[in-house]
Amino acid sequence: MGIINEFFGAMLNIIFEWVVVLSPMAALGITIIIFTLVTRLLLTPLQLSSQRTSRGMSRIQPEMKAIQEKYKNKKDQESQLKYSNEMKELYKKYKINPLAGCLPLLIQFPLIIALFNVLREPAKYITILGNQYNDIAETMIANVPNYQNMLEGFKKAVQSTSRVEYDITQTDQLGNFLSHLNSSQWREVLNQVSEGARPILNNALRAKEQFEVFLGVNLIDTPALLIKEGVWLAVLVPIIAGASTFIFSKITMASSAAMQQKTETAGGSKEANPTDSMMKTMNIMMPVMTAMFSYTMPVGLALYWIAGNIIMMGQQWGVNKIVAKQEEKLEEKLKKEKVEEVKAKKIVKKKVIKKVPVQNQTAAPNESIQDESNKE
Numbered sequence: 001m002g003i004i005n006e007f008f009g010a011m012l013n014i015i016f017e018w019v020v021v022l023s024p025m026a027a028l029g030i031t032i033i034i035f036t037l038v039t040r041l042l043l044t045p046l047q048l049s050s051q052r053t054s055r056g057m058s059r060i061q062p063e064m065k066a067i068q069e070k071y072k073n074k075k076d077q078e079s080q081l082k083y084s085n086e087m088k089e090l091y092k093k094y095k096i097n098p099l100a101g102c103l104p105l106l107i108q109f110p111l112i113i114a115l116f117n118v119l120r121e122p123a124k125y126i127t128i129l130g131n132q133y134n135d136i137a138e139t140m141i142a143n144v145p146n147y148q149n150m151l152e153g154f155k156k157a158v159q160s161t162s163r164v165e166y167d168i169t170q171t172d173q174l175g176n177f178l179s180h181l182n183s184s185q186w187r188e189v190l191n192q193v194s195e196g197a198r199p200i201l202n203n204a205l206r207a208k209e210q211f212e213v214f215l216g217v218n219l220i221d222t223p224a225l226l227i228k229e230g231v232w233l234a235v236l237v238p239i240i241a242g243a244s245t246f247i248f249s250k251i252t253m254a255s256s257a258a259m260q261q262k263t264e265t266a267g268g269s270k271e272a273n274p275t276d277s278m279m280k281t282m283n284i285m286m287p288v289m290t291a292m293f294s295y296t297m298p299v300g301l302a303l304y305w306i307a308g309n310i311i312m313m314g315q316q317w318g319v320n321k322i323v324a325k326q327e328e329k330l331e332e333k334l335k336k337e338k339v340e341e342v343k344a345k346k347i348v349k350k351k352v353i354k355k356v357p358v359q360n361q362t363a364a365p366n367e368s369i370q371d372e373s374n375k376e
Contacts, residue, residue, distance in 0.1 A: 008114035009125030011035065016126050020211070028122070028129075029214025032115070032300055036307040039111055040315060047315065049097060051323050054252075056096040059327075063090055095330065115304050116297060120161055122212075122220065123179035132208035133175035139204045140178075141171065143197040150192050151177070154185055182221050184229060219300035226299075234299075241302045242291030244309035249283035251316050 015038070016031045023030070067090065071083040091097070123130040140147045151168060158180040159165055166177040181189070186205060193201055212218050217226065217234065226234035294302035 004110045005114045005117045005125075008035075008111065009118050011038070012115075012118055013126050016128060020128055024210055026214045027211045028126075028219050028300065029303060032219070032303050033307045035115075036304050037311055040308060040311045044315065044319070047312075047319055048322060051252075051316075051319050052326065053096050055323060055327065056094050060090060060094055060096070093334070112301070112304070116301055120298070121176065121179060123176050129179070129208060129211060130175065132204075132211070133179045134171055136178055136201070136204045136208065137171045137174035139201055140174070143200050144193055150189060154181060157185075182225055183218050184221075184225055214299075214303065217299050219303065220298055222298055223295050223302070237299055237302045238291040238294035241294035241305045241309075242287040244306050245290045246283070246287035248309045248312050248316070249286060251313060253283060 012031060012035055015034050016027060019027045019030045019034065064087070067083065067086050070086075071079050074080070074083075118125045123133040144150065148168060158177055162176075162180055164176075166173040168174045168177050190198055190202065190205075209218065212220055217231075217237075223234040223237045290305055294305060
């Protein structure tokens with residue numbers, strides 16, 4: 001995951017630097033939204049392939065069932081090979097990749113993990129934030145003589161999340177260490193700092209918080225922590241994340257259901273697409289899992305999920321239009337191929353019909369010669 005983290009961390013860093021030029025306020029939140037938009041655009045081809053596969057699987061159910069019935073009781077190797085080849089030809093005919101439906105979901109996991117790692121260690125991946133935390137570290141070293149003893153109680157918590165043991169006597173390592181502290185832990189630190197050093201340290205913290213705070217919430221904090229501190233509105237974060245995931249799933253399923261209904265209307269099988277039951281289960285599980293993760297992970301990650309779902313809702317409309325046009329072209333092509341196939345069969349049939357009388361006529365003289373020879 002190191003290479004993936006570095007890649008997406010570099011992408012976030014570039015976007016962050018552009019955003020800061022326009023507006024330092026809420027720069028991290030705006031960066032996450034733009035990052036989400038960019039990644040969704042990059043994933044559009046996979047979403048097209050996934051949607052085409054989902055709709056296509058509903059469409060080919062009658063032909064798939066016919067092939068399955070054909071080889072239902074044939075378990076020998078030759079029959080199984082023929083079955084496999086016919087299924088491959090069916091997928092090829094309708095330009096379907098059965099594995100394409102899972103690709104967008106598989107690709108999303110590295111994105112989520114990378115974004116979580118960046119939010120867990122913002123100073124490591126985003127240069128401007130790293131500089132801000134180094135400034136805080138220098139301020140602490142210069143103005144808080146007992147800072148090492150003060151931070152001793154946070155070492156275990158930081159090590160459990162970062163899996164790194166920092167030497168907090170070094171400015172850069174102290175900066176990385178401090179980037180792991182949430183708002184509650186920072187308040188504990190400020191309460192232990194002397195009254196003379198507190199305003200200086202507080203000013204340094206405000207400089208980095210202008211980047212991290214989005215809609216009044218620090219994106220490094222978790223909803224669980226915010227709710228514990230009495231910020232009850234934070235409960236909306238996992239609810240909105242789960243609800244937006246559910247709505248997007250319903251929109252996606254509606255497209256597949258429309259294709260299934262179209263297949264049934266055309267006289268196809270009324271049996272459900274075998275992937276539908278799996279999708280229905282996923283549509284229940286994914287919103288619940290998203291809400292649970294959003295509750296315990298940084299708010300920035302929930303922002304990524306919410307922004308992604310909203311973007312994908314609009315994207316889905318465009319994808320449906322593109323897939324529908326592709327299906328129309330494929331339908332026209334298949335109709336032409338069917339007409340040509342029927343014509344070819346008629347031509348072959350005519351040739352056979354013409355050939356049979358000729359054979360009969362040549363056979364007749366032979367039979368008469370045979371009869372005459374028998375008479376003699």
